[in-house]
Amino acid sequence: xxxxxxxxxxxxxxxxxxxxxxxxxxxxxxxxxxxxxxxxxxxxxxxxxxxxxxxxxxxxxxxxxxxxxxxxxxxxxxxxxxxxxxxxxxxxxxxxxxxxxxxxxxxxxxxxxxxxxxxxxxxxxxxxxxxxxxxxxxxxxxxxxxxxxxxxxxxxxxxxxxxxxxxxxxxxxxxxxxxxxxxxxxxxxxxxxxxxxxxxxxxxxxxxxxxxxxxxxxxxxxxxxxxxxxxxxxxxxxxxxxxxxxxxxxxxxxxxxxxxxxxxxxxxxxxxxxxxxxxxxxxxxxxxxxxxxxxxxxxxxxxxxxxxxxxxxxxxxxxxxxxxxxxxxxxxxxxxxxxxxxx
Amino acid sequence: xxxxxxxxxxxxxxxxxxxxxxxxxxxxxxxxxxxxxxxxxxxxxxxxxxxxxxxxxxxxxxxxxxxxxxxxxxxxxxxxxxxxxxxxxxxxxxxxxxxxxxxxxxxxxxxxxxxxxxxxxxxxxxxxxxxxxxxxxxxxxxxxxxxxxxxxxxxxxxxxxxxxxxxxxxxxxxxxxxxxxxxxxxxxxxxxxxxxxxxxxxxxxxxxxxxxxxxxxxxxxxxxxxxxxxxxxxxxxxxxxxxxxxxxxxxxxxxxxxxxxxxxxxxxxxxxxxxxxxxxxxx
Numbered sequence: 157x158x159x160x161x162x163x164x165x166x167x168x169x170x171x172x173x174x175x176x177x178x179x180x181x182x183x184x185x186x187x188x189x190x191x192x193x194x195x196x197x198x199x200x201x202x203x204x205x206x207x208x209x210x211x212x213x214x215x216x217x218x219x220x221x222x223x224x225x226x227x228x229x230x231x232x233x234x235x236x237x238x239x240x241x242x243x244x245x246x247x248x249x250x251x252x253x254x255x256x257x258x259x260x261x262x263x264x265x266x267x268x269x270x271x272x273x274x275x276x277x278x279x280x281x282x283x284x285x286x287x288x289x290x291x292x293x294x295x296x297x298x299x300x301x302x303x304x305x306x307x308x309x310x311x312x313x314x315x316x317x318x319x320x321x322x323x324x325x326x327x328x329x330x331x332x333x334x335x336x337x338x339x340x341x342x343x344x345x346x347x348x349x350x351x352x353x354x355x356x357x358x359x360x361x362x363x364x365x366x367x368x369x370x371x372x373x374x375x376x377x378x379x380x381x382x383x384x385x386x387x388x389x390x391x392x393x394x395x396x397x398x399x400x401x402x403x404x405x406x407x408x409x410x411x412x413x414x415x416x417x418x419x420x421x422x423x424x425x426x427x428x429x430x431x432x433x434x435x436x437x438x439x440x441x442x443x444x445x446x447x448x449x450x451x452x453x454x455x456x457x458x459x460x461x462x463x464x465x466x467x468x469x470x471x472x473x474x475x476x477x478x479x480x481x482x483x484x485x486x487x488x489x490x491x492x493x494x495x496x497x498x499x
Numbered sequence: 500x501x502x503x504x505x506x507x508x509x510x511x512x513x514x515x516x517x518x519x520x521x522x523x524x525x526x527x528x529x530x531x532x533x534x535x536x537x538x539x540x541x542x543x544x545x546x547x548x549x550x551x552x553x554x555x556x557x558x559x560x561x562x563x564x565x566x567x568x569x570x571x572x573x574x575x576x577x578x579x580x581x582x583x584x585x586x587x588x589x590x591x592x593x594x595x596x597x598x599x600x601x602x603x604x605x606x607x608x609x610x611x612x613x614x615x616x617x618x619x620x621x622x623x624x625x626x627x628x629x630x631x632x633x634x635x636x637x638x639x640x641x642x643x644x645x646x647x648x649x650x651x652x653x654x655x656x657x658x659x660x661x662x663x664x665x666x667x668x669x670x671x672x673x674x675x676x677x678x679x680x681x682x683x684x685x686x687x688x689x690x691x692x693x694x695x696x697x698x699x700x701x702x703x704x705x706x707x708x709x710x711x712x713x714x715x716x717x718x719x720x721x722x723x724x725x726x727x728x729x730x731x732x733x734x735x736x737x738x739x740x741x742x743x744x745x746x747x748x749x750x751x752x753x754x755x756x757x758x759x760x761x762x763x764x765x766x767x768x769x770x771x772x773x774x775x776x777x778x779x780x781x782x
Contacts, residue, residue, distance in 0.1 A: 211683050232686045244680035248702045248779075258688035261698070309688065 162187040162222060162345060163313060169216035170203055170369075177203045178369040180217065185347070190339050192348045194356040194393075195366035201349045204366070205315050208347065209238045221312060237306035238315040241322065243298045245290040251277070251301050252286040258309040276308035277301075279338065296327045303335075307342060316348045320355065332359050353393045357381060365389055382429075387496050390427035397433075397472045399426040399493070408493075412466035413446040415490050425496045430461065432492035433474035436485035443487035448472065450484075526762070532755035541749065551756035561740070561757065565764075568736040571655055572719035576666075578659040579715045580708065583666035587707075588700075590667075591674040605667050613661060617728045620657045624648040624729070649731030657725045662718055666711035673707025674700070705779045713772045717765055737761060 163185040170178040178200045185191050193201040206212040208219065210231030219226040226234060237258070245254050255276055259269045277283040280300035285293055293301070299319060306314055320328045320335075336359050339346050350356055356363050357377040365372040365380065373385045384390035387398055401410035403424050408417045410426070417424075436445045448464035451471075462474045464486060474486065534547045555561045586605070594601050608616070623629045624647040631643040646652055677700060685695040723738035730736070737757065744754030 209683075209687055211687075230686075231683070232689050232691055236687075238684070238687045240680045240684060242678065242680055244678065244684035246681060246684075246699060257685070257690070257698075261685075261688065261690040261694045305688065 164220040167217035168214045171215045176369055188343050188345055190346045190361045192356040192360035192363045194363050196351055199366040200369035201366050205317055205349050209315055210234050235312040237311040239302045239306055239319045241318045243302040245298055247290050251288050255305045255308050272308055276304040280304045295323055313345045318350055383494050384427050385497055395430055397428040399428050411468035411470055413444050415444050415493055427494040427496055430473045430475040432488045433486055436487040444490050445485055445487040447484050448486050529755045529758055532752050533759045535752045551753050555756055564737050564740055568720050571651055572716045574655045575658040575719040576712045576715045579663050579666040583663045584670055587667050587670035587674055590671055605664050609664055617657055617724055620729055624653050651734040653729040654725045654734045657729055658719045662715040665714040669707040669711040673704045677703050706776050709772055709776050
């Protein structure tokens with residue numbers, strides 16, 4: 157029986173005694189996908205990665221890679237490689253020997269090994285550093301070597317454990333771009349762990365947001381950003397206003413404004429992204445308009461963050477471009493008001 | 500001089516004075532003595548001569564004893580490593596919650612007087628000792644084994660027993676310094692446990708092995724007590740010769756020459772191992 161799924165996690169759980177680190181994670185990953193496990197520390201993202209690598213055993217569930225059980229396989233037999241946060245390069249080996257390590261321990265022929273190592277080093281633009289030792293190269297270069305060391309073995313799956321977190325901000329952006337290009341080029345499935353939501357949005361095909369060992373939300377960066385499922389997701393990924401209201405007969409009353417919704421009666425919380433709020437254009441009927449006073453303005457160059465105080469005391473933050481005329485009317489599209497699930 | 504500098508000098512003075520008075524001065528005296536000689540009536544002649552060194556080079560006894568001392572010391576190093584390295588690995592990687600107590604167990608023998616421990620081996624290896632009694636009782640042998648005591652064997656076993664902790668401690672330190680990710684990374688890249696050991700753990704622990712081996716070698720090489728208590732005529736070591744020359748023979752100049760020779764050999768060995776160690780640490 158062959159299913160189309162490349163990697164399947166079925167109810168994978170991990171407990172340390174009484175403490176549940178992962179509670180029943182189920183996830184399908186496609187071949188060639190760039191998937192990011194996003195979460196705060198303690199969300200279980202690293203544990204999940206370590207279970208995939210084989211450094212830790214799941215206490216429940218099973219993992220299938222191309223229909224093969226992965227759980228019982230020792231780490232050194234899995235067609236999976238890891239890029240560690242600390243790079244974990246071997247300090248007593250040159251860059252070349254580090255990259256050659258996986259091929260050597262598998263008894264690869266010398267000529268093939270040399271050409272594959274050189275090819276991998278070229279791919280990460282480190283061919284000039286083959287004879288250097290890890291202590292002689294910079295953090296970004298170590299990062300590249302760690303990537304080459306994993307990719308040279310042509311793994312089915314590459315795991316990356318916060319590989320960019322030790323780099324400074326500029327280098328990090330550059331490496332994000334490179335990593336994404338590299339992944340497209342080699343076509344290997346990447347599972348990337350990070351706690352940095354902007355990195356997750358920038359780099360991934362799909363983001364899995366983890367919280368307390370559970371999947372909070374899963375989707376493309378755009379989908380997860382534009383329609384957060386919960387208040388946690390809305391707050392963790394990007395900035396968001398949480399607007400509380402009450403639904404009565406198809407209309408949500410939020411104090412400063414009322415919006416028609418297709419929801420059952422009762423209390424409700426919405427997410428409203430700051431950039432969805434703009435100064436009102438008079439005469440437009442598609443918009444939800446409301447009056448508010450600007451109590452603070454932070455200028456950020458391309459745009460400004462305004463703190464708005466609406467009637468009834470509710471404060472909203474709005475991200476607007478360009479200078480403000482002194483108008484007190486603001487508006488947003490009704491579809492940008494995203495109802496959140498109760499927790 | 501600023502006050503901070505003054506107090507720094509004051510703190511540094513006692514150890515400096517100690518070293519100057521009790522180490523440097525005796526070494527200088529020793530060095531001078533080695534170029535002096537005795538006349539027929541055992542009077543010291545303070546004229547520089549190379550006679551002592553020539554005597555050392557031309558008398559086979561000294562060369563034999565020095566080579567024997569090196570052989571014994573080398574055997575001690577090999578045995579200590581064979582026992583100490585696996586023990587250190589076990590302590591670092593396997594012992595888990597028993598690590599602390601086992602580590603203490605390695606150290607505690609160091610608190611017991613060397614003399615007592617050397618005598619203990621005498622009790623074990625003697626003709627009516629524990630070992631022979633056991634072997635006779637088990638009918639493994641008809642007569643007590645004579646080679647156990649008063650032999651290089653006894654000296655090597657005793658010295659190994661005494662210097663194993665000196666090997667274990669630096670090896671444990673160097674094994675503990677290996678980041679855990681390196682081991683995970685190795686197995687992640689497809690290495691078996693044995694390959695991880697030979698390609699990652701062993702090379703990265705070499706500095707510890709080297710400093711442990713240097714300790715064991717130098718301390719065994721210059722040992723005086725074990726050959727005196729447990730060694731027969733066939734296991735006289737170079738320190739015994741020095742002791743005799745200074746004591747019974749009352750030939751201080753010749754004794755000083757032997758001592759200087761030992762000192763030079765020790766310095767050469769230390770220089771080589773330190774260079775090696777630095778290179779391995781850098782890598």
